Amino acid sequence: MLFVIFQKNTPVSTDLFSNSHIIQSRYGGYFTYEMDFMIKTIILGKNQNCIAEYVFTTDFDEPDSILFDERDFYPIENKLLIIREKIIKQLSNKKYDVRIPNGYSPNFILLPFKEGYKLYMIMGTSQSGVIPFGNDYLFIADKNGKIKKWQKFHSRLIFAPTTHEGNDVTSHTHSHLRTTPLITATDICTFMLYAPFSKMEEFSIYSTALGMYMTYNLKTNKITTKKSEN
Numbered sequence: 001m002l003f004v005i006f007q008k009n010t011p012v013s014t015d016l017f018s019n020s021h022i023i024q025s026r027y028g029g030y031f032t033y034e035m036d037f038m039i040k041t042i043i044l045g046k047n048q049n050c051i052a053e054y055v056f057t058t059d060f061d062e063p064d065s066i067l068f069d070e071r072d073f074y075p076i077e078n079k080l081l082i083i084r085e086k087i088i089k090q091l092s093n094k095k096y097d098v099r100i101p102n103g104y105s106p107n108f109i110l111l112p113f114k115e116g117y118k119l120y121m122i123m124g125t126s127q128s129g130v131i132p133f134g135n136d137y138l139f140i141a142d143k144n145g146k147i148k149k150w151q152k153f154h155s156r157l158i159f160a161p162t163t164h165e166g167n168d169v170t171s172h173t174h175s176h177l178r179t180t181p182l183i184t185a186t187d188i189c190t191f192m193l194y195a196p197f198s199k200m201e202e203f204s205i206y207s208t209a210l211g212m213y214m215t216y217n218l219k220t221n222k223i224t225t226k227k228s229e230n
Contacts, residue, residue: 026051032109033080042077049073084110086145087119096150098137101157103127116142122186123157124193131194133174133203134158136186153180153187162198173204173213181209183223188216 028046032039039060043052051070054063073081088108091098098121100106109120119139123132134154141147153176160172176182183205191203195218204215206228213226 031077031081031084033077035076042073045070050077080110080112083117083141083145084108084119087117087139087141087147090147091121091139096137096139097152099135101135104132104135104157116140116148117145120186120189122190128197129162131160131162131172131190131198131200131203132157133160133172133187133190136184136190138186151179153184160200160203162194162200168199170199170201171203172200173206175206175208178209181207183214183216191216191218 026045026047027043028048029044030041031044032041034040037057039056041054041056041063042050043054045051049070049072051068053067053069055065055067056062057064087110090096098106101123104123104125106121107124109122111118111120117140119141121137121139123135125132135157136153138151138153139147140149154174155177158174160169160174162169176184187203187205191200195201195203201219202215202217204213206213211228213228215224215226216222217224
């Protein structure tokens, strides 16, 4: 759930700073993390520092505070950024088979846990009229950032069009391999990011392992299940 919250407030932050020409000229990326029951999105400057900070505590659709003071990274930020970079560098290893299609870019979400770190990767795109499900990964690393386990949730990138022959599409369905029997956090996160820009209200996955459909509805923020009739 924390992973979904991270990604949910990211477009809010990016929409806010995209309106600032001063920030755009110095923009070097962004990073989201949790600290003291708060979610923070910091905007990275080209000089390896923080040039803006958005803090979410009560409403993840609107920041509770915004700071534009340029500063050095806090120790916790510096540590997390180093770990994230260490994990990302390992993804060039062919055994992970990480491929980024043209027109798409990876979004990385780092989550610390007791044994180390989890790094999720989902697809991002500036293309309109499509929700990019799939081509999503989870990498589990130790406390030094060395990958120990990994999982690819979908076998490929799944293009879910939001219109068809001029008409709005309100739902989408795709199937999951037996190795991914349940609806995933990456599915929900991707849908939360892109569905609000369309008329898409829900999406379903068909679990080949369980022989059932699982449907996530954006308005209710709930998952319902239905056994396949076959």
